[in-house]
Each structure stands twice: as structure tokens, then as C-alpha cells.
Amino acid sequence: MEGFSALDGTREMKEQNDSNPTMRTILEGVIKEMVAKGIYWPEAAAEFEKLFIMEALRRSHGNLGKAATTLGVHRNTVSKKMKEFGIEKGHREEICAEAIPVKRAV
Numbered sequence: 001m002e003g004f005s006a007l008d009g010t011r012e013m014k015e016q017n018d019s020n021p022t023m024r025t026i027l028e029g030v031i032k033e034m035v036a037k038g039i040y041w042p043e044a045a046a047e048f049e050k051l052f053i054m055e056a057l058r059r060s061h062g063n064l065g066k067a068a069t070t071l072g073v074h075r076n077t078v079s080k081k082m083k084e085f086g087i088e089k090g091h092r093e094e095i096c097a098e099a100i101p102v103k104r105a106v
Helices: 006-019 021-038 043-058 062-071 073-087 088-097
Strands: none
Touching: 043 062, 043 073, 062 073
């Protein structure tokens, strides 16, 4: 994204957090606990990414394209991250078996 800076992203996140204080409160609690337990940034970020991807896969019933759309990234990015985190095809099917049905608008 041209013209995008970290400050723009921070401002956008603040606006989103202000509109949903419950999410912010939950995240602050998790972050405080992680810092208190001595969890380093790379480990925390990787765990967040992995869980985020796994939830998108659950909701998309294992469809990489749909999961990528949900995450706002390219399908190849999801595939690469799955390999990075050791989420293999068999594991993906296991994730989908745990999927909670998503209600569709009628």
C-alpha cells in the first residue's frame, strides 16, 4: 500500500478499538498476562497468526481462498503461513471437523 505508514495503521486500530471497548479490554488482558509470563513478541505474534488462520480455516471449512478473503490476504500467504506453522492438509481437515456452523443470511 503506497502512502501507508505505521501511524496510519495505529490510528485505524485506535478508531476500531474505541468503537469496541470490549475487544480492547480482552486484548489488553491477554497482552498483560503474556508480558507478565515473559512471552516474547515473536512468540506472541506467531501464536496470534496461527490461531487467526485456524479460525478462518474453520469458518471457511478448509477452503484456502475463502480463508484468505476472510483474513484479507492472498491465498498464497495463507498457504505459506500454514507450512510455517505446521498446519498440514490432514490438520486442516481436523480443524474443519471442529468447525462451528456459520449462520447464513436468508
